[in-house]
Amino acid sequence: QNDPDQTNKTSQVTPPAHIPEPIRWRILIVLLAVIFMSLVGVSIVNVALPSIQSNLGASRSDLQWVLSGYALTFGVVLVAAGRAGDIVGRGGIFILGLVIFTASSVAAGFAPDARWLNAARFMQGLGSGLINPQGLGMIQQYFHGRERGRAFGYLGSTVGVSVAIGPVIGGLLIEFAGPEIGWRLTFLINVP
Numbered sequence: 199q200n201d202p203d204q205t206n207k208t209s210q211v212t213p214p215a216h217i218p219e220p221i222r223w224r225i226l227i228v229l230l231a232v233i234f235m236s237l238v239g240v241s242i243v244n245v246a247l248p249s250i251q252s253n254l255g256a257s258r259s260d261l262q263w264v265l266s267g268y269a270l271t272f273g274v275v276l277v278a279a280g281r282a283g284d285i286v287g288r289g290g291i292f293i294l295g296l297v298i299f300t301a302s303s304v305a306a307g308f309a310p311d312a313r314w315l316n317a318a319r320f321m322q323g324l325g326s327g328l329i330n331p332q333g334l335g336m337i338q339q340y341f342h343g344r345e346r347g348r349a350f351g352y353l354g355s356t357v358g359v360s361v362a363i364g365p366v367i368g369g370l371l372i373e374f375a376g377p378e379i380g381w382r383l384t385f386l387i388n389v390p
Contacts, residue, residue, distance in 0.1 A: 241364030246381035260312035275327025295328025307386035
């Protein structure tokens with residue numbers, strides 16, 4: 199006969215192996231840097247819209263999709279991506295999201311027309327939607343107790359600063375490089 203206590207012990211999920219403290223904090227720095235850039239992508243484009251309109255001959259509808267396409271795919275993918283990370287592992291989905299986000303940033307930066315730009319923005323949102331829930335899950339996985347609270351505090355600060363500073367960075371890029379190239383840099387800044 200099966201011992202009920204033995205069955206419960208084997209069915210419990212074992213926590214991941216302990217990761218030394220310096221490595222956890224380095225993981226957090228990488229997570230926060232990537233999340234920062236993906237969320238800057240939400241607001242940096244706001245100041246670039248007039249330049250995009252004049253350089254690509256974009257309509258008002260096109261410009262609306264430049265903003266909404268990113269946010270829409272980002273929001274739609276979040277929950278499913280979080281669950282997928284729970285099932286197949288967060289690291290692989292995080293890297294996939296990063297590759298999609300970076301490649302679509304390059305595509306947006308070199309967009310020849312508004313349609314191309316909007317397709318790239320949809321893909322950027324997809325990549326960002328894959329990245330962000332994995333970051334939350336990895337913080338939960340690697341940090342415990344007070345350290346988890348500190349890590350989530352850093353995440354909250356990163357989220358707030360990234361969305362607020364996006365238009366400032368976009369404005370500086372357009373001022374520095376001019377309206378013809380500056381709007382492209384608002385997307386290409388994600389590549390490094």
